[in-house]
Amino acid sequence: MTMPLGDVTYVNAALDALVDSWPATDAAYHLYSSDPSLETTPSDVELTSDGGYAAVDFDPTDWADAASGTKTTTADVDFGTSTDAYSDTATYWAIVDTDGLIVFSDELDTPIAVIESSTAVAFSPSLSFADAS
Numbered sequence: 001m002t003m004p005l006g007d008v009t010y011v012n013a014a015l016d017a018l019v020d021s022w023p024a025t026d027a028a029y030h031l032y033s034s035d036p037s038l039e040t041t042p043s044d045v046e047l048t049s050d051g052g053y054a055a056v057d058f059d060p061t062d063w064a065d066a067a068s069g070t071k072t073t074t075a076d077v078d079f080g081t082s083t084d085a086y087s088d089t090a091t092y093w094a095i096v097d098t099d100g101l102i103v104f105s106d107e108l109d110t111p112i113a114v115i116e117s118s119t120a121v122a123f124s125p126s127l128s129f130a131d132a133s
Contacts, residue, residue, distance in 0.1 A: 011066070013066075029077050035107070051086040056079055090111060
């Protein structure tokens with residue numbers, strides 16, 4: 001039996017509590033070529049450092065208060081400008097703690113394909129609960 005959270009006020013409160021409980025320090029955003037949650041070793045599908053890719057620090061205070069059942073960041077997660085082509089196309093993102101454990105992962109709305117240098121790499125993550133109906 002599934003039980004929807006109900007009123008959007010409670011959905012927003014649940015989303016805020018969820019992100020606020022994530023690691024406040026030393027976690028990072030990572031990009032992956034496929035769903036890391038399906039891998040025994042998620043690092044196997046993380047993009048390599050080719051092209052200047054590197055994980056970006058995570059801070060839960062960078063997320064706005066949830067509204068209308070969705071929680072988004074206050075600004076794009078910025079991976080900087082590429083120095084060359086990336087090793088692969090990023091199709092998933094994740095927040096990973098210092099132990100290498102995935103806190104959360106999701107498919108990117110738009111894949112990130114970096115095929116040359118001087119490409120700005122950023123995305124705007126958002127969270128919502130799946131419709132339980």
